Amino acid sequence: DAKTTQPTSMDCAEGRAANLPCNHSTISGNEYVYWYRQIHSQGPQYIIHGLKNNETNEMASLIITEDRKSSTLILPHATLRDTAVYYCIVSGVQTGANNLFFGTGTRLTVIP
């Protein structure tokens, strides 16, 4: 599975949009981009995933560049409860390839 590069930490003002970038320049054609987040003392929480097209759900939006070498997770109106470590993961859907490589993620701090 391709590896990702994320900033170590970011701050965002409460109520503003949080834009979390991720580089995945070695992504291959059958690999999805996944985002998870981990709030302190909890297990990781699935947020969203995509292959080529932009995706939106009740939690966030995922913007994937046309060449698929990078993506951005957008939390449209950040709240204090969004303070967490956000992991960008690239992984294929091949049989047996079920390991998600989390890396160290981006620590997002939402500031009142």
Next chain:
Amino acid sequence: GAGVSQSPRYKVAKRGQDVALRCDPISGHVSLFWYQQALGQGPEFLTYFQNEAQLDKSGLPSDRFFAERPEGSVSTLKIQRTQQEDSAVYLCASSMGQRRYGYTFGSGTRLTVV
């Protein structure tokens, strides 16, 4: 249940002691995963089950680590002769079977070996 349940929530073991960590996945989820998370690090893959079959155990750090899921639902991660370096949070996740559905994680078991 509504989520993935792990027990115990916390475990303190003396070095050399054997421990067993339990995971109750979401009902009907065929895939089950174990991850290990050291302090300040992201989760790292240990092993994967599809129903009762252990299809990937490449992440288990040593032969002291053993996992089973005999009836395809509840899983147990056993660590024999615990060492201090085994101290970590052990996370269990389950999914419907295909990764595009996303994994649901439990809150983990924090193991401290003293």
